Amino acid sequence: MDAGAVRTCRRGTCANSIPAALASEQLCLDHFLDEALVRTTDTLTRCRDQRPLTRAELEWLLNDALLIVKNLEEGAGKPVPEQRERMLDLLLMLANLHEYVAHHSIRLDRPA
């Protein structure tokens, strides 16, 4: 993948450029954070309802966390306080979710 290519967010009306860490998502940071927040909130709700998670969902959440960390590292020299705060909030939620999965015997759907 050409990390140097400047591409714009795949959300139709959005003209923001995509940070290198999010090249695989084809989303700008704001939209990535929007989507990741929805995913994380949904999954937390499901955990609390004792509904099973799939392995793919769990991997997705782990991937979200890794992408956020990568972004934080890349943005270290030019922090945008609001985005930084959103990333840290989301990381905290993801950490809580992983704790929840680890301590509440959340069932994972296994492929047959």
Ligand SMILES: [Zn+2]
């Ligand atoms: Zn965008």
